[in-house]
Amino acid sequence: MQRIVQKFGGTSVGSISKIKKVCELIKKEFENGNQVVVVSSAMSGETNKLVDLAENFDVTNNKTEYDMILSTGEQISIALISMALKEIGIHAKPLLGWQVPIIGSKEQTKAKINKIDNKLLLKIINNNEIPIIAGFQGVDDDNNIVTLGRGGSDTSAVAIAAAISADRCDIYTDVDGIYTCDPRMVSKAKKLERISYEEMLEFASLGAKVLQTRSVEMAMRYNVTVQVLSSQTGKKGTFLTKEDKKMENELVSGIAYTKDEANITLINILDKPGVAAKIFTPLSESNINVDMIVQTGSENGKNINFTYTVSRKDLKQAILIMEENKNNIGFERLITNDSLAKISIIGLGMRTHTGVANKMFSALASEKINIHVISTSEIKISVLINEELIKKALNVLHTTFGLDSY
């Protein structure tokens, strides 16, 4: 017997017939003799409808109300799942955040989970019933309903798995796992059997939308084994676990990319302490997210050049802010490039192996792909290249790092 949390996203429960299909997946695990806890999102489209309704008013001053409205989406979906399960002879018990209870912080609309009381949940599963828990919601110390922000249902599922010491947390989505690279870009991309939390965090932060960064952090913190799999097929997916021996042998586990990057280079800034703050403070005040940052010395040794990347949609505003602060920052002129993409190779093996970066740069050079900016972390190397070369770059790197035959 295993204890399993099954989490279903909005598209998996988007209609009565889809809910019935999902219930077959639940029934299968249950009839295999496992203890099962289900976590569900709202039916797809519902949350957006509720947001539209709430946004008839100023949400900033009405977060209690906003969370009260949004939480109805999951309230409906879990009741429907519970009904559908009973119809096929399985005892289920729908539970809202406050009924579990899942105690959230007071940060309404983006609360953190502070504590999950597992007593009721354990009582239900030990009674051979299945709790169906509303994802994305909790209750704060003042009995207000709070929601956890976008992707919060994944976080709910992982936190519940931790609270009841589940053997596994299965996240059902519309993809069947984590791939070495986007299969639409690299035809030889393979599904990974396993990936470490650290690597998955890098994937998630690079916009591979399968799992929310928060839920991966939560899984890593509490050492929850997470499986990402398809609700269409129910076939074995990709497991997220802490690193093991096998993983260390892999130099690179996967390659991620983001399009729609742009960069700004400020030329000839007099190198004085505090210049970075002068550049980035006004950007952050305008909620512009800066990603890669590179500082290079200029020829004369006194001046420097500063390059950073922003989302392409933010480029126009970022240029405006730079021009407004031109005297304060003290740069001579700026140049921009608005057709860039970022490619990142990710792998635990980089921590212990040298030469990975060189191998990457050589492979790109062999295809005459120019690198604009480089940034590295312990288990990731990212490069900025021209967007039109992205497919070519992904494929050469996929082959170079032995992923074609993974």
Place this chain on the structure above:
Amino acid sequence: MQRIVQKFGGTSVGSISKIKKVCELIKKEFENGNQVVVVSSAMSGETNKLVDLAENFDVTNNKTEYDMILSTGEQISIALISMALKEIGIHAKPLLGWQVPIIGSKEQTKAKINKIDNKLLLKIINNNEIPIIAGFQGVDDDNNIVTLGRGGSDTSAVAIAAAISADRCDIYTDVDGIYTCDPRMVSKAKKLERISYEEMLEFASLGAKVLQTRSVEMAMRYNVTVQVLSSQTGKKGTFLTKEDKKMENELVSGIAYTKDEANITLINILDKPGVAAKIFTPLSESNINVDMIVQTGSENGKNINFTYTVSRKDLKQAILIMEENKNNIGFERLITNDSLAKISIIGLGMRTHTGVANKMFSALASEKINIHVISTSEIKISVLINEELIKKALNVLHTTFGLDSY
């Protein structure tokens, strides 16, 4: 300063613009220096949509789920009202049944209110804020959401008024009060300034849909002053109170009617003990509601005739049941009439005045209106007549009992 509960029905909060209008009514009472508590139904149409969704499954075995789904309607409307109030500068606090808490019985889908904890409500109103409470819902001792059944929001409002010793419970509807008779039938019908709980109970049980019987019983039990008024005009409506001197002078307060009545007469039954049970047990087992019952002796003194009325929609099934039980009941034959209407005069004065019935029968006779069945209660006399004569009968009675110039 008065303490006032304001209850708004689904049509009053059926859109964002209607909600904003309702908030003006709330603001007016609040800015007059009153303490205000608001109770709201779901936006019109929403509850039916939720019922349709839930009825994809067998509701009988899924009452927890059904109530969980249905309660989302009010959850959304109270949050929107709260947001709209803040927009016009009034501090509001939306509260669900479990947050108040309103403790309901375990009779899911038709729970009774067992207890309302007034501590939080008093704290909020003493803090110069307005609690906006979800009608129609409560929570049982096991933390399950329960709903109160159709018209439950009126009952919520009256119970909350009782719990906080409100001076008044204003029920806003789409009519502007209780009338001496249906104005569509009697052009001289007048709006009543006051009506006693007892009289209103008779009106409500006769299908005058302004207030649910349960909410009137609750008001009577806890002596809550209820006002029925229009959310369109906000003008003074009709007050429900316990009877006073003034009321006793009125012989008849109003005239109610129901169409779609039918009757069945069983001819020549041998008069033995238990015959009534033999007739009515199988009807009640088929959920057929029997209203007026009259037993008359037959000529020979040994046999009796039995007449009773049912809803016209139930007539066919009732005849079938009688035929099936013909031998057991022991009647000779049955005759039916499926085009009847019931007219009732209602008034506290009947308790102390004699001759009211005679006056009614004479008035109907003067218009050549034949009476099929009569039944009386302490403050009501009902007669069954042919349906096509209903308008004529209502008007002559309205004049006879002095209501034209009320």
